[in-house]
Amino acid sequence: MVNKTIVELMQKEIDGTATKAESAVLRRRLKNSKEAKTMFGELRRTAELLQSVQPQNPPPHLQENILRSLQRTRFQRTTRYQTNNWKEASMSALQEFFSSKKRAFALGGIVAVAAAIVLISRVYPPSTNENTEGTIGGATKYRSEQIKQGDVVLGTEGASKTAAQISQEMQEQVLQNKELLGKALENTSLMSKELANKDLQSKAIENKDLLSRQLANLDLLNTSLSNTALLSKELANKEMMNKVMENMQLLSKQLGSKSLQSKAMQNVSLLNKIMANRDLLNKSVENQVLLNTQLENKDLQSRTMENQLLLNKVLQNTALLSKNLADKELASKVMESKSLLNRELQNMSMLNKELSNASMLNKVLENQSLLSKVLENATLMSKSLENHALASKALENTQLLNKVLENKNLMNKSLQNAALLNRTLENKTMENKTLENKQQQ
Amino acid sequence: MIEQGDSELVRQCLDGNVARFGDLVNKYAKPIYNLALRMVGDVENAADIAQTTFLKAYENLGKFDLNLKFFSWLYRIAINESLNLLQKQKQTEQLNDELISPVAAPDVALHESERSEIIQQSIMKLTPEQRSVIVLRHFMDLSYTQMSATLGITETKVKSRLFSARQHLRKMLLKRGL
Numbered sequence: 001m002v003n004k005t006i007v008e009l010m011q012k013e014i015d016g017t018a019t020k021a022e023s024a025v026l027r028r029r030l031k032n033s034k035e036a037k038t039m040f041g042e043l044r045r046t047a048e049l050l051q052s053v054q055p056q057n058p059p060p061h062l063q064e065n066i067l068r069s070l071q072r073t074r075f076q077r078t079t080r081y082q083t084n085n086w087k088e089a090s091m092s093a094l095q096e097f098f099s100s101k102k103r104a105f106a107l108g109g110i111v112a113v114a115a116a117i118v119l120i121s122r123v124y125p126p127s128t129n130e131n132t133e134g135t136i137g138g139a140t141k142y143r144s145e146q147i148k149q150g151d152v153v154l155g156t157e158g159a160s161k162t163a164a165q166i167s168q169e170m171q172e173q174v175l176q177n178k179e180l181l182g183k184a185l186e187n188t189s190l191m192s193k194e195l196a197n198k199d200l201q202s203k204a205i206e207n208k209d210l211l212s213r214q215l216a217n218l219d220l221l222n223t224s225l226s227n228t229a230l231l232s233k234e235l236a237n238k239e240m241m242n243k244v245m246e247n248m249q250l251l252s253k254q255l256g257s258k259s260l261q262s263k264a265m266q267n268v269s270l271l272n273k274i275m276a277n278r279d280l281l282n283k284s285v286e287n288q289v290l291l292n293t294q295l296e297n298k299d300l301q302s303r304t305m306e307n308q309l310l311l312n313k314v315l316q317n318t319a320l321l322s323k324n325l326a327d328k329e330l331a332s333k334v335m336e337s338k339s340l341l342n343r344e345l346q347n348m349s350m351l352n353k354e355l356s357n358a359s360m361l362n363k364v365l366e367n368q369s370l371l372s373k374v375l376e377n378a379t380l381m382s383k384s385l386e387n388h389a390l391a392s393k394a395l396e397n398t399q400l401l402n403k404v405l406e407n408k409n410l411m412n413k414s415l416q417n418a419a420l421l422n423r424t425l426e427n428k429t430m431e432n433k434t435l436e437n438k439q440q441q
Numbered sequence: 442m443i444e445q446g447d448s449e450l451v452r453q454c455l456d457g458n459v460a461r462f463g464d465l466v467n468k469y470a471k472p473i474y475n476l477a478l479r480m481v482g483d484v485e486n487a488a489d490i491a492q493t494t495f496l497k498a499y500e501n502l503g504k505f506d507l508n509l510k511f512f513s514w515l516y517r518i519a520i521n522e523s524l525n526l527l528q529k530q531k532q533t534e535q536l537n538d539e540l541i542s543p544v545a546a547p548d549v550a551l552h553e554s555e556r557s558e559i560i561q562q563s564i565m566k567l568t569p570e571q572r573s574v575i576v577l578r579h580f581m582d583l584s585y586t587q588m589s590a591t592l593g594i595t596e597t598k599v600k601s602r603l604f605s606a607r608q609h610l611r612k613m614l615l616k617r618g619l
Contacts, residue, residue, distance in 0.1 A: 062488050
């Protein structure tokens with residue numbers, strides 16, 4: 001089951017609303033979950049397929065048909081302007097009312113009718129003064145007399161009349177009634193006319209009121225018109241103010257951005273300086289390293305100089321030593337040979353003494369043979385001595401060889417030191433150059 | 442879409458310059474038609490819905506809150522009209538699965554129109570609620586916030602509905618070889 005947060009991240013990624021961090025998190029999560037990976041792939045594929053569907057063009061006459069049908073309908077204006085500002089709403093309603101030409105004509109018509117009604121109401125109904133008769137005639141009203149007690153005939157009196165009389169009376173009455181009816185009809189028509197006039201009068205009064213109200217309304221309308229003009233100006237001013245505010249905001253933003261830009265420039269210059277300082281620092285570090293190496297080289301140089309001096313001394317000492325040794329060996333050899341010679345001389349005196357002794361001749365002979373043996377021994381001795389000398393010389397030579405080898409090592413070291421010296425010299429030249437560069441900077 | 446322009450056109454229209462509504466019709470006729478087409482899947486009904494949408498918008502323009510986005514309001518009308526039509530259709534006829542063409546082999550390269558047709562058929566198999574979020578997101582290119590405002594539901598609901606719709610759609614499209 002894929003986690004809900006991953007699902008949300010997938011959606012965001014597909015809809016292009018994921019941040020870089022969210023995308024990175026999603027990628028990490030997808031690496032760990034195969035199920036999530038397949039789900040994401042499928043969802044993305046679906047989105048791609050949906051995006052691939054091109055919008056279709058509507059039928060050619062759709063717009064035309066819509067516009068035609070709109071001409072037959074009117075939109076509702078009653079609940080429009082759902083704004084909180086009632087003044088704005090009412091003024092805009094007035095603006096709307098006067099914006100239409102038809103409405104202006106209608107208003108004109110109403111005013112004209114009202115004026116006509118006022119005129120009629122002033123002239124009509126005619127006054128009862130006789131002087132005014134002839135203009136519009138006074139109403140000749142029929143007023144029937146009230147029924148009196150004498151008109152009422154009791155049945156006993158009437159019963160004495162014959163049928164013919166009754167019928168005659170009746171006929172007369174009918175005729176009278178007819179006349180009365182005619183008069184009554186006339187009166188009723190007059191009455192109705194009067195009533196109509198009264199209605200008209202009341203209507204006229206009403207109309208007067210209405211007209212006065214309308215006139216007041218007209219005044220109000222005029223004031224409202226002037227107010228609307230003012231309002232429109234105010235609105236225009238408001239719009240101007242809004243625009244000004246927008247411009248101010250833009251300007252402040254621009255100024256902010258300019259200050260930011262200048263700060264950024266400063267930062268950039270600082271960064272450049274920092275970079276330059278870094279380079280200088282790196283160079284100085286390098287120089288320090290070089291200096292250290294130079295110092296080390298100087299130490300080495302001094303050491304090599306000391307070594308060289310020591311070497312020279314050693315060489316001198318070795319030479320002296322070798323000479324001393326050689327002298328000593330020679331002296332010892334001389335001493336040995338001297339002692340040998342002394343012994344031999346002693347032997348020879350002895351031999352001479354022995355020779356002088358006749359008796360001692362045999363002995364001398366014997367001594368001669370012994371002497372020859374001694375001589376042989378002496379030669380042997382001398383040979384051994386020579387061998388000893390050679391051995392000592394060989395030893396000396398080996399010592400010398402060792403010393404030579406040591407000297408060679410010292411020489412190698414001195415060569416290395418010389419190379420180091422060369423480097424230090426190079427470093428010094430570099431230092432000089434850097435110093436020159438610094439001075440130039 | 443410059444919404445300020447829409448508001449201005451609506452304001453002018455309310456101020457008596459009715460011709461400005463024509464500008465709005467010219468601007469939104471195609472998107473509304475396409476919205477309706479994706480919702481109902483029928484060219485004639487889509488044209489009818491587009492016409493009704495504009496008429497209703499015109500009639501009720503006085504009720505439109507200028508603080509809102511006009512296109513959201515218009516899309517909402519169109520969606521409601523589409524849903525009404527679908528409801529009426531549902532009462533008379535059920536969507537016939539047999540009308541849908543057989544499953545194409547995945548390796549067969551489909552023509553663009555064929556593919557669009559399959560996608561449309563699959564969209565039509567979604568519930569109207571799921572369909573509306575898919576249409577608004579992928580065909581009207583609305584953000585979660587705009588969709589929320591148009592459909593009158595929360596953004597969280599929009600997201601969950603969109604996710605389930607996409608999953609459902611994916612299964613259907615996979616079945617159809619896409």
